[in-house]
Amino acid sequence: MGMFERDQQVFADATPLDDSYEPEDIRERDDELEKYQRALQPIIDNRPTSNIFLYGKTGTGKTVATKFMLSHLESDAATYDDVELSTIWVSCENLSSSYQVAVALVNELRLGQGKDRISTTGYSQQRVFDLLYDELDSLGGTVVIVLDEIDNIGQSDDILYGLPRARSNDYVEDVRPVIVGISNDFQFRENLSPKVKDTLAEKEILFPPYDANQLRSILHPRAEKAFHDDVLEDDVVPLCAAFAAQDTGSARQAIRLLREAGEIAQAEEAEAVTGDFVRDAQDELEKNQLYQGMQELTTQGHAVLCALAYHQALDEVPVRSRDLYDRYIKICDRLDADSVSERRVRDHLSDMNMLGLISVYERNEGLSAGRYHEYELDVPLKAVLDVLLSTSRFEDVANIIQSTAEDNNLLQSNLSNY
Numbered sequence: 001m002g003m004f005e006r007d008q009q010v011f012a013d014a015t016p017l018d019d020s021y022e023p024e025d026i027r028e029r030d031d032e033l034e035k036y037q038r039a040l041q042p043i044i045d046n047r048p049t050s051n052i053f054l055y056g057k058t059g060t061g062k063t064v065a066t067k068f069m070l071s072h073l074e075s076d077a078a079t080y081d082d083v084e085l086s087t088i089w090v091s092c093e094n095l096s097s098s099y100q101v102a103v104a105l106v107n108e109l110r111l112g113q114g115k116d117r118i119s120t121t122g123y124s125q126q127r128v129f130d131l132l133y134d135e136l137d138s139l140g141g142t143v144v145i146v147l148d149e150i151d152n153i154g155q156s157d158d159i160l161y162g163l164p165r166a167r168s169n170d171y172v173e174d175v176r177p178v179i180v181g182i183s184n185d186f187q188f189r190e191n192l193s194p195k196v197k198d199t200l201a202e203k204e205i206l207f208p209p210y211d212a213n214q215l216r217s218i219l220h221p222r223a224e225k226a227f228h229d230d231v232l233e234d235d236v237v238p239l240c241a242a243f244a245a246q247d248t249g250s251a252r253q254a255i256r257l258l259r260e261a262g263e264i265a266q267a268e269e270a271e272a273v274t275g276d277f278v279r280d281a282q283d284e285l286e287k288n289q290l291y292q293g294m295q296e297l298t299t300q301g302h303a304v305l306c307a308l309a310y311h312q313a314l315d316e317v318p319v320r321s322r323d324l325y326d327r328y329i330k331i332c333d334r335l336d337a338d339s340v341s342e343r344r345v346r347d348h349l350s351d352m353n354m355l356g357l358i359s360v361y362e363r364n365e366g367l368s369a370g371r372y373h374e375y376e377l378d379v380p381l382k383a384v385l386d387v388l389l390s391t392s393r394f395e396d397v398a399n400i401i402q403s404t405a406e407d408n409n410l411l412q413s414n415l416s417n418y
């Protein structure tokens with residue numbers, strides 16, 4: 001046997017399971033694509049075109065459908081001499097205001113014309129809008145502006161109002177912006193001011209969650225490309241589809257499960273990917289998600305989590321909110337951190353409950369005691385401590401909790417339960 005031997009590979013080519021992979025065809029979205037096509041058709045006919053708003057939960061194909069439609073639109077538009085079309089795509093993921101979106105748009109437009117970027121600060125809002133209209137004007141024709149993850153800009157929605165108005169603006173005569181807004185936050189749509197809702201969402205296309213059959217049909221062509229022949233057992237794709245359909249209906253989740261299952265099989269040098277690997281993959285991804293949820297808590301969230309971890313280490317769970325709050329105050333004192341009201345702490349706890357990090361029990365103890373809540377961790381104490389230990393501010397407290405838990409023999413038992 002040589003020193004270097006080729007790994008027993010289950011993957012032939014894992015790229016179809018990457019997040020950035022663009023599939024050859026969009027499956028199970030015929031109705032949505034047809035609506036989308038109709039909404040964009042006036043561009044080719046040189047008729048006024050409504051703005052379009054796509055909404056639906058994460059992983060339901062909004063982005064991939066938009067890329068698909070725009071690439072067809074671009075190549076078809078190119079065959080008509082009298083259709084002038086440009087498209088720009090701005091992800092609002094890391095932008096948190098209208099102002100930032102406007103700057104990002106200006107820069108995207110300038111970049112396309114080989115111009116330097118403008119600074120992201122220091123302009124008045126009006127000046128940025130003026131620059132934006134200038135850039136749009138110099139481009140001319142129809143400009144499809146995709147604002148992906150548009151809900152990140154929160155309540156400051158003046159860009160959404162200002163941009164469509166560019167059509168009737170004095171500055172702009174020969175340019176027709178068409179906005180495609182993409183959002184997975186239904187609340188965002190509800191909260192838009194009525195005037196913005198009217199302009200932005202002239203045409204709405206809903207992308208519902210996928211069911212298991214649809215997910216299977218999305219997974220199959222990718223699985224075929226990604227794995228060697230005869231490596232996937234028959235139940236693997238249906239299981240990935242079923243897990244994802246039950247949980248979120250997200251194609252992204254289904255694809256991740258399939259990839260993770262393959263990676264686990266590969267790491268174990270298995271010759272086939274079996275349903276058991278999908279179950280392992282499901283556990284693994286769930287754990288990652290919880291871990292990430294914990295890491296992303298705010299400092300106050302971490303302090304509340306710390307207080308609960310302390311009670312867990314003392315084996316005093318479930319713990320009543322009053323006792324938990326007292327502990328939280330002590331931890332804040334120790335960290336020299338500001339503390340918040342009991343009510344706010346309850347809000348943090350309910351967020352953590354939503355994330356699946358803790359369990360909340362409602363108790364009803366006669367008239368005198370009234371209603372109250374009790375809490376306990378729903379994830380292993382060990383996992384919570386891992387996160388807190390890696391957060392410099394909480395390292396010391398986490399060390400104390402860890403030794404308390406060790407004294408009470410609570411670290412081991414907790415982990416094996418998981």
Ligand SMILES: Nc1ncnc2c1ncn2[C@@H]1O[C@H](COP(=O)(O)OP(=O)(O)OP(=O)(O)O)[C@@H](O)[C@H]1O
Binds near residue numbers: 019026029057252
């Ligand atoms: N109908 C489909 N056919 C083929 N692949 C799909 C389909 N729907 C989604 N996918 C794939 O699933 C993944 C997630 O899809 P996409 O990014 O389009 O979702 P999204 O609705 O935009 O989600 P988010 O709001 O999180 O951005 C991508 O890898 C995409 O290629």
